[in-house]
Amino acid sequence: MTRQDAQAEVTRRRVFYIPGYDPIHPRRYRELYRKEAAAQAAISGYDIALRPRQGAATYGWHVESRMEGHSTTTEVDVLVWSDIVRDSMASSILATYAQLARTVWTYVATGALFRLMRLRKGPVIAALYPVGMLLLQLVLALLVGWATGVLTATAFRLAGAGGVAPWIGLAIGASAVIPVLIWFRRRDNRFFAYYLMHDYAFSARWGGANPPELEARMAEFGSAIAGALAEEADEVLVVGHSSGAHLAISVLSDLIRAGRVRADGPALAFLSLGQVVPMMSFLPRAWRLRADLAFLSQSGEITWMDVTAPGDGCAFALCDPVAVSGVAPAGKRWPLVVSAAFSQTLSPGRWKELRWRFFRLHFQYLCAFDRPGDYDYFRITAGPLRLATRYAGRAASKSRIERAVNRFTAQSA
Template identity: 30%
Template sequence: MTGPKTEAGRPVRRGVLYLGGYDPVTPEKFFARQARELGRFRKTWDVQAEPTPARPSEDGHVWQSEIETQGDGWSAHTDFRLLAWDDLVKDDFARPIWKRVPLSLGLLADFLFTGTIPRYFLAAWRFGLYFLAPFFFSLLFVIAAAFVTSLALRIDHWAVAWLAPVIFLLVYAGLMRWPGNRWFVSHLLDARTFMGEYMRGWRPDMEARLDRFAREILAVAATPELDELLIVGHSQGSVFALEALERALALDPGLAQRGLPISVMTVGSCVLQLGLHPAAKTLRARIQRLQGEENVEWLEFQTLTDVVNFYKTDPAKLMHLKPSPGRVFPHVLNVRIREMLQPADYSRIRNSLFRVHYQFVMGNTRRYTYDFFQICCGPIGLRERFSLREMPPARNHTET
C-alpha cells in the first residue's frame, strides 16, 4: 500500500468523509467535540491545527469543516465532512415504548432463530454479550415490574385487579427511563432494531440517505489536486461507509480507476453484526464488489478493550467472501487503546464501555501509530502509515 505523493512543499490535500454510529448527537455537538479533541491533538504532537466553523449543506445531511494543520516541515489541508443521520435516530427515539419494545423483541427472535447470535459468540463472545445486554436488562425490568404488581395484588380491594396491568406498565416504563436511560437500554434496543430493519430493506429513509452520501463521495473525489480520499465508519457507521462507497462506484464505475487512492477505514466496527446474518446478502455482495476494485483499500481496526467490535477476526473470511488472489481485503490491524492515552487518562475511561469505544475517533494524549487526527490531518497517508499488518508497541513507533 502507498500513501499520497505530493510535490515538495505542497500541503497534503485529503478528503475525509465520516459516518458515525447510531447516535442522536447533533452535528453541532459533534464538531464542538471535535474542536476539543483537536486541542489534545495539538498538545500531543506539538502541531498547529485550525478548523473552520462547520457549515451544513442545503439539505442539512452533510456538514463540512476544513482543517489546516502544520507541523515541523509539513502541512496538510483536510476537507472534513460529516455524513449526518442523527435525525433518523431521533425519529426512532420518538416512537412510544409500546412500539419500540415489541420491535426489538421481533429482532431478537429473528437473530436467534437464524443462528446469528450463536455465530456472534463463536466469532467474538464479548460482542455476543454486548448484543444481548439490553435484552437482558429489559427482562430484568419485566421481572421487577411483575414483582411490584404481585405485591399490589395482595391488597384486598376490588380495583387492584383492574389496575394491575396499569401498575405493571408504569413500573416497567419507569425502569426503562431510569435506570434504563443511564444504561442506554432503549438506545441499544433501538440500534439493534434499526440495523435489522435496514438489513431487511425496511428503512427507505436510510436507503435514501446513503444514496445522498454516495453523491457526496463523488463530489469530494472530484476535488482538484486531492491526494487521498478517506471514508471513515465508526460503530454502525462502518456498515454504511462500505455501503456508501459501493453506491458511489455504482453511480460512477470509473471512480476507482482515476488514480486517486480511496480507502475505507472501519473502527469499532459492526460490519459482522449484519454480515453474519443469512439475510445480509446485499451487504455481502456490495463488499464483494468493493474487493474487486484494486485501488480501493479497506482497513479494519480492532481492539480487545472495545466490546462493540469483533476482535481478531477477518470480516471477509467470516462472511465467506470470495478471496481475490494476491489481495488482502480488508487489512485487519490490532491496536491498543491503552497505548493511545496517558496512564491517568486511560485509568479514567477504562471502565466506561462507550468512552473506550469512542476513543477510536478522539484525540490521543500519547503518541501512538494509531491516532485519529494524525490519520485525518497528518502528513502521511493511511496506506503508508499502516503498511504493517500488526501494530508495534508505542515505544517503538513514534513520530516527530
Template identity: 35%
Template sequence: MIPAEDRAEAGRPPARVRHRRVFYVPGYDPRSPRTYFLLFSRELRKFAALHGITARMRAGKEDPATSWHVTADWPGGPVKTTVDCLSWHEIAVRDFAVPKWRVALLSLRVLWDAVWTGTVWRMLRLNWKFGIFSLYPWGMALLYALAALGLVAACLTLAGAVGLPRLAGLAPAALGLYGLLRLTEILDRRFFVWYLINDWIFTWRHRTRRDPEADARFESFARRVADAAEDPSLDEVLVIGHSSGSFVSISIVARARELMREVEGRPRLALMTVGGNTPIAVAGRQPSPARAAMQALVTDGGMLWVDYFAPQDVLNFPWLEPVAAFRLDLGGKPPRNPSVRSARFREIFSEERYAEMAYRFYELHFQFLRANDRHGEYEFYRFLAGPEPLESVTREPG
C-alpha cells in the same frame, strides 16, 4: 491480514497529502452533528499540542452544521482537510420517538430473527465477549419484563387480600407499570438498554431493506463520496465509519465504487472503520446489503480498507477477518481488504485515562475519536489532518 502489496493496485497514494476530503459516518446516535463538531474541535487542539503544531477547525459557510474545515501547519507545509459529517441522526431521533410498547413488541421479532438466522450463534462463536455483550440489552429487557409481571401480580394479590375483586388491582398496576416504564427511561442514561435495542432494530431494518428513508439517505451519501473521488484537486478521499457507522460506511463506499467513473488523476479512495460491530449486520445466514457490500470491498483492488479495533472495547469486534468469519464467496477472486489492526489503547493512552475508562463501556467506545496521550500508529486526528495518506501509515504489519 492482507499484505500491503496486495491491498491496492490502482492510483498509488501520494507521498504527501496537502488536500484531503474526509467523510465521517457516525454510529446510531440521536445527537446532532454539532456534538461531533465540538468533540473534533476540542480533541484536534490536544492532538496539535502533542505534536507541537498549530491546527484549527472551523465550520463551513455553505453548510456549517455538517461541513468543517481543518488546517494543520506541519513543517513541510500546511495540510487542508474538508470534513463532511454524514449524519443520519434524524433516523435515530425518529426511532426514539416510537412508543416504548411498540419498540418492545418489535424487539421480540428482531430477537427471533437474530436467533433463527444464526446471527446470535455466529457472534458467540466468533467472539464470546462481543456476543454476550450484544445480548446484554435483551437480558436487561427480560429483567424489566419480570419486574412488570411481579408488579402486576403484587397488585392483584393485594386487591384480593383487602377484600376487593382481584381485577380491581389492575388500576394501580397500570399506574405502577407507567412509573416502571418511566424509570427504565431514566436508567437508560446509564445502562443504554432502550438505546441498544433501537440500534438492533435499525440494524435489522437495514439488513432486510425495511427502512427506505435510511436507504435514500445512504444513497445520497454514496453519490457525494463518488463525486469527491473524481476530484483531481484532492490527494486523498477518506471515509471513516465508527461503531454502527462501520457497516453503514461499508455500504456507502461499495455503492460509491459502483457510481465512480474512471477519471485521470483522481484521488485515492480509502475506507477506515473503527470500533466496528459489523457482525450484527452481516453474521446471519441470509443475504443482506451489508454482506454484499462487504464482499465487494474485500476483493476491490482499486481502494483501501483498514479496520481498527480495540480488544478492551466490548462494543466492537476484534480481529475480524470477514472472509473466514462470514464465509464470503469471493468467486475465485483474491482478497484485497481489509487490513485489520489494533488501535493499541494501552500504548496510546496514559495509565490514568486507561484505568478511568476500563469499566465505562460507552466512554471507552468513544476513545477511538479522542486525541492520544502518546504517539502511536492509531491517531484519529493524524488520519484527518496529518501529511501522510492512510496507506502510508498502515503499510507495516498491524
C-alpha cells in the same frame, strides 16, 4: 518518492464521516474532534485548529494543521442519518418489547447469535445487555404492580369491601406497572436499554437488508463523495464508525462499480473504526452487504484500513469483516486489520479510568491517546500523508481473526 516528498503529498483533503446508529445532532462530532484534536496535538507536538463551516449543504467543519513541517487543509463532512435513527426509535414501550421478542428470535432462529459468539463474546454480551435490562425493568414493574395490588386489596378487605377487594387490587396493581416502565424509559440516558434495543432491532427487522429510506440516503452519501472526487483534493477519506462502517462499505462499492472514481483524481481511502459488520452480514438477507464486502476487498481503486481494539467490548475486535463473513475472494486485498491496542496506547491511569466505560471506549478511535502508537486519528484525517502512504508496509495484526464462521454467504437473493 522520498520521505520528505511523501510528507507533503496532501495539502488538501476531504473527509466524510459516517456515524453509527446515533440520534444526536452531528454538532457532537465537531465538538469531539475539536476537543480531542487539541489534546492529541499537545501530546504529539503538532498544530491543529478547527473552525465551523458556514453555508454548506452538509454539516461539517474546516481543519488547518501543521505536522512534520507541512501545512494541510481538511474539510470534514458528517453524512447525516440521525433523522432516520430518531424515526426508528419513536416506538412505544409496548412496541419496544415487541422489538425485543422479534430481534431475539431473528438472531437465535437463524443461528447468527451462536456463530457471533465464536468470534467475540464482548459485542454479543453488549447485544444481550438491552434484552436483559428491559426484561429486568419489566420484572421490577410487575413486582411493584403486584405489591400495590396486594396492599390495595388488603386495605379494601379491612374496610369491609371484601367482595370487590381482589378486583380493585388487580386494577390498581395493573395501573401501577406502566408508570414504573415510563420511569425507566425517561432515564434511558443512564441505562441505554431502549437505545441499544432500537439499534439491534434496526438491523434485525429486515434480516440484514437496508430499509428503503436508508438506501436512498446512502445514494445521497455516494453523490456527496463523488462530488469531492471530482475536485482537486489530494485525498478523499471516508471514515465509518460502528454501524457507519457497513454503510460506508456499500456506499463505496456502489461508487466504484458505477465508475465514479477517476483514475487521475484524488486518492480514495476508507477507514473503518470499531466495526460491527458481522451483526449485519451474519443475517440471512444481508445479500447486498456480503456482495459489497467481497467486491471492496479486491478493489484497486481504494485503500481500506480497519481499526479496532480488544478493549472495545462493543466492536468485533480484530475480526476481518470480509473473511469472517465467509465471502473472501481469491483476489482479496483489503482490509488491512490493525489494532488500536488501548491497553498500550493509553497510559495505565487513563486505561484504568476508561476500562469499564464501554460506550466511551467505543468512541476512543476518535479521541486522543496519551501514549500514541502508529494510529492517530488526527494525523490520518488532517496530516500530510495519504492513508496508503502512512501505512505502506504495515503488517496486519497477528492476532486478527480470519476464519469464516458465517452460515449465510449468498451474495444475491
